[in-house]
Amino acid sequence: xxxxxxxxxxxxxxxxxxxxxxxxxxxxxxxxxxxxxxxxxxxxxxxxxxxxxxxxxxxxxxxxxxxxxxxxxxxxxxxxxxxxxxxxxxxxxxxxxxxxxxxxxxxxxxxxxxxxxxxxxxxxxxxxxxxxxxxxxxxxxxxxxxxxxxxxxxxxxxxxxxxxxxxxxxxxxxxxxxxxxxxxxxxxxxxxxxxxxxxxxxxxxxxxxxxxxxxxxxxxxxxxxxxxxxxxxxxxxxxxxxxxxxxxxxxxxxxxxxxxxxxxxxxxxxx
Numbered sequence: 001x002x003x004x005x006x007x008x009x010x011x012x013x014x015x016x017x018x019x020x021x022x023x024x025x026x027x028x029x030x031x032x033x034x035x036x037x038x039x040x041x042x043x044x045x046x047x048x049x050x051x052x053x054x055x056x057x058x059x060x061x062x063x064x065x066x067x068x069x070x071x072x073x074x075x076x077x078x079x080x081x082x083x084x085x086x087x088x089x090x091x092x093x094x095x096x097x098x099x100x101x102x103x104x105x106x107x108x109x110x111x112x113x114x115x116x117x118x119x120x121x122x123x124x125x126x127x128x129x130x131x132x133x134x135x136x137x138x139x140x141x142x143x144x145x146x147x148x149x150x151x152x153x154x155x156x157x158x159x160x161x162x163x164x165x166x167x168x169x170x171x172x173x174x175x176x177x178x179x180x181x182x183x184x185x186x187x188x189x190x191x192x193x194x195x196x197x198x199x200x201x202x203x204x205x206x207x208x209x210x211x212x213x214x215x216x217x218x219x220x221x222x223x224x225x226x227x228x229x230x231x232x233x234x235x236x237x238x239x240x241x242x243x244x245x246x247x248x249x250x251x252x253x254x255x256x257x258x259x260x261x262x263x264x265x266x267x268x269x270x271x
Contacts (some may be wrong), residue, residue, distance in 0.1 A: 015061025021067040024051035029074050044212055045098055052102045056109035064106035072099060108155065169269040173200075175251070177225055178260040189219055191247060191269050193239045210236035228253050228261055234270070246271045 028051035035047075048071040056064030076095060162185070165171055171188025175181075182200040189196050192208050209217055213235040224231045231251040236244050251265025 014059075014169060016064060017055075017063040020058050021063040022054035022070060024055050025067055025070045025074060027051065028071070032078075034080065045075075045101075048098070049102060049105055053105045055111050056106040057113050060113060061106060061110045064110060068099065068102040068106060117127065166184075166190075171267050173251075173265055175202075175263040176260065177262065188267055191245065191267060192237060208237045208239065210238045224253065224263075225261060228255070231263065231265065244271070245269055
């Protein structure tokens with residue numbers, strides 16, 4: 001005994017659509033009988049075409065075709081002479097007209113149903129897309145809020161650091177040995193006596209070093225660069241107005257991903 005395979009059994013929606021097709025034709029037949037007994041003259045074709053149209057709209061082409069076949073049998077048997085027979089040779093043009101009209105209605109109703117379903121799917125997809133865009137917008141707004149908070153915190157931190165360097169007369173700097181790029185903080189500019197618009201270079205640094213300290217500073221830097229070691233030394237700045245500043249320089253040697261040597265450090269005014 002073979003086991004029951006549920007995949008062979010039609011889906012409930014399919015069974016319902018065919019059942020609706022049969023019930024629609026039966027309803028049209030009952031209405032045709034009732035209206036004929038009341039008014040004696042009734043457009044029976046219209047009732048069956050309505051049944052076909054409803055079947056195709058509800059279930060699609062196949063239920064519509066079933067409604068046509070069932071309607072042809074019922075219509076020929078009950079309403080075309082000779083009544084209560086299945087003689088298709090009688091009133092053949094009328095029956096052909098009914099079948100063609102019913103087929104046209106089935107195709108039209110099925111197309112309308114397909115368009116309605118396509119529109120519904122499109123509307124559902126659009127709704128899901130809108131919801132997804134709303135969710136993404138909320139995430140972006142949250143990320144934007146976090147970023148703004150981080151930027152505000154960074155600006156405050158930079159402001160606090162600049163104020164702390166000013167109060168302690170300690171500036172910071174960065175020096176990329178291979179590219180000779182130098183970065184100074186605002187306090188470093190003030191200690192060295194340069195304008196903030198000036199681009200710092202190693203040449204400008206040595207222009208401010210006291211002539212008696214130039215050889216010492218140069219040897220210290222060469223030794224640190226050659227060995228890749230940290231820097232810790234003191235020297236004097238000679239400013240254009242003739243004033244002298246004693247500074248303490250501390251720098252940590254680091255290497256980037258390419259192995260290039262960089263120094264990150266501070267310069268403190270200790271006069």
